[in-house]
Structures are given as structure tokens and as C-alpha cells.
Amino acid sequence: MQDHVGTRLERLDPKLSLTLRDHVHKALRMAILSGRFAPQAKLNERQLAEELGVSTTPLKEALRQLETEGLISTLPRRGIVVLYSRTWAEEMILARAALESMIAHLAARRIDRPGAVALQATIAAMSEASSAGDAGRLIELNEVFHEQIHVASHCVYLARLIERQRFYDEGTRRIIHSDPDERARALAEHRLIAETIAAGQVDAAERAMRDHVVRSGEHYLRLVFSGQSPAGD
Template sequence: MNETIHKQTRSVRDVVYETLKNGILSEQLSPEMHLKERALSEQLGVSTTPIKEALRRLELEGLVYTRPRRGTFVSTQIMKSVEEITLARSSLEGVAARLAASKITEEQKKQLGTIIEQMEVYTVAKNSDGLRKSNEAFHHFIIKAAKNDYIEKQITSLKAFANVVRKHALANVNELDRAYEEHHLIFTKVGSNDPDGAEEAMRDHIRRTLSFCKENKQGVNET
């Protein structure tokens, strides 16, 4: 998190927010770290205004907290926020899978099948990094196939939280086969135009993965 922010297609305040959020979730900004507005503005090459706005948004998400007359600090309860937001994401992606099952074309079914085949190859090879990337591509494809701009926007805003769960779950080789099986089930339900089954399979997959991370203490720092 040491790069100056230059011109972006998104607003500066959104880029600052995403940069700080990713820094917290990746633990580059560690729990209890004092987030000094002036230092951050100099580091990112922006004024303190977008820094202030970003910190307010992060506080609403439970990623930072404010101490009166002392400033803003990175939360020690980040996993709690990840858990709450992931539960919300499971419902949103469940609806996306439902819509995709109703709208997916035959050509899209073939494309999604190609992603599943890639996931199988990575699973057999125990390639966690490859499976993580194809996993992300699978979810992105489902969201696009849903053809709902509002849901896509909401899920995209939670991408950093999804990556935390996905990264830590797939770092455990014992999780690879289960992850592939669940994605194959989602693929089957979407491909057979089964909205109810697709929604249930997607929702259960995300919630089960979250439970796995909690049980195996795989996630960002929590006290």
C-alpha cells in the first residue's frame, strides 16, 4: 500500500477507500495500527478529504474504529465484519445464481463448463492458486449471467471480503475437493435451468466455506 494514486476511471475517494480496505483485509495494515490522516494523504498523494471519507465508510463496515481525541485505528475484530458481510453476500450471490439459471444461454453453459473443467484440472493437481483464480472467474461469470446491474454492483462492492474467505479456504489442500464439488453442483443446477436448486447450492456453498474458515481459524486476524 505504498503507491501514489494517479488518475483513475473511478473517483479518487473510491480508490482511496478500496486501497485502505484491501490493505486492512490483507493485513498490510495490522490490527490496532493508528491510521493517521495526514500520513495517509502523503503516502497516497491525495488530500485528507477522501481519507476522511474512506475512514468513515470503513468504520461503518467495522474495519476501523475511532478513539475520542486519539484518532482512527484498525479494528481487532475484522473477522466478525468478514463473517457478517459474507452472510449477506451468500444471499446476494444466491439470487444471482437463481437469475442466471433462468437466463443463461446455451453458449454461456458451454463457457461455464469450460471454467468447471479448468477447476477440475487444478483440483486434481492440488494447485490452490490456479483453483482460486478459476473459482473467482466462476463466480464472476454467474454474476454476469444474472444480468441484474443492481445485484452485480452490490456483489462487486464486497469483492475484497470474498477474496479473504476464498484465499484462506483454498490455502488448505483438504478444502480443494470440496470446493470443486460444490461449484460443480452449482454448475449443474444453473445449467439445468433450476433456479431453486441454483440459489440453494450457491448460498450453501458460500456459508459452508465461511464455516470452514472459522472452524480452521483461516482468516484475517481476530482477537
């Protein structure tokens, strides 16, 4: 899935509800997370602005935001380069697995009856979306599902840490849920997570969440970084 900076990006509609800078930022971030730009690829501002159909002003603002997130960097004599690589992606997957599994552990310990019912309702809705092949709806429900677990865990510190993973989670979900087989596997894993949390099985919930995040993360790596060495930088 990797490509060079010359790959055309989808033009944006300036009338969309988010600010133009937000749309530029989201489009470029998704392009990076999907492997459109190889690690260390140099980004040409004028070319990117032309492809997106925007001026350089919102583009520069979006690039500054991406640099804050660590996905790109401005280097002396080289300009703007992409930092995101297989190595970084692997680390983010492991970090998310550690955080989400501990949150699931605490959710299984602390969840109440309404929380358990809400989780099961979300699983039912996810099953319907999966059967209908509605990837967009499934991505939305995926985010709802994990947020319900965060709420049930009553975490404060861990919730703040996981917040830094949100931009990565959104991007990778859009990539892997385009695959029908992956949607089926993810649904089964989510169902197991919900059942173990609702039953108060703390160790099983922790293990189910960790296994799910790691497996889906490995699938993402195969889709985006196939053929790239683990160092990948």
C-alpha cells in the same frame, strides 16, 4: 491466526505495476481480513510504514481507503483502530449468501447454451488447478466462475450490491484456498452449482450457492477467529 500490530508485514516492491498506494492498501486489507490485527487493535502509522518499507504518504492514502471500506476508523484520543471483527465477518457471509444465491437462481432461469458451456469449461479448468495444487490459479478461476454466473443472470441491481462484497471475497478466498481439503470441497460445490444452473434448476441452484457460501464462510471464520466470541468486538 490473530496477532498484534507488532507482527511484521511483508515488504513491498515499489516497482510493481500497481501504484504504491494500491499495494499498501491491498497488503493492509489482507492483513486485516486474515486476522493479523485483533478487533479494536490500534494501528501505528510510523511502524506500519517501516514494516512495509514505504513512506507515510502512500500509507495514509491506503488507510483512508480502508476507512472508506469500513475496516478501520479514526477515533478521538485513540487514533486508528481496526473495526473488522467476527461479528462483521459473519454478517458479510450471510449478506453474500443471500445475494449470490439469488443471482444463481436468476442465472438458472436465464442462462443460454454458450453460458452453460463456459461454466462447464471453467469447472474443468478449476479441476486441473485443484489437482495441481495451484491455489493462485484456482482463486483466479473462482472469480471467473462467479462472474460468469453474474453475467448469465443479467442482473443489474443485484450486481451493484454484490460489487461491495468484492474486496471481502478476494481476501477470504486467498485464506481458505490454502487448504487442500477446502479446495476439494469447494470444487465439488462449484461443480454442483454449475450443473444446476446449466440444467435450469432454479431452486436447486439457489440452494447450492447459498450452502456453498455459508459453509466456506464458516470455514473462514474458524481459521481466522477461532477462540473469539461471536460478539468479538
